[in-house]
Amino acid sequence: MDLRKVFDCMISVSELGRGQASKVIQAIxxxxxPYIVVKNNKPQAVIISINDYVELMRAKDMLNNNEKPSQKLNEDDYIPSKINSLTLDEMSIFLNNEESD
Structure with missing residues (x-):
């Protein structure tokens, strides 16, 4: 990825809290x-597509379990449960709380 694209794919926590989350998700x-989330000019998190997340979890499991790529696992095994998911409103509240810290 070229350096200009890296900077284009960076967003601050405060920008996410100001309603930019929908734009970022749409772009992803x-x-x-992926988008890099920065706080105080330091990378803090990465926002990736669900497909990329599933691929990463599969790769992690294969490495942890020494599985061969031919051993297919169910995609549902990698999707976070509803309990671990945040709605856009919940994420906005969380980000606003982070800003005030």
């Missing part, structure tokens, strides 16, 4: 590039 869905 459209072009598949």
């Amino acid at each position: 869905e459209e072009d598949g590039n």
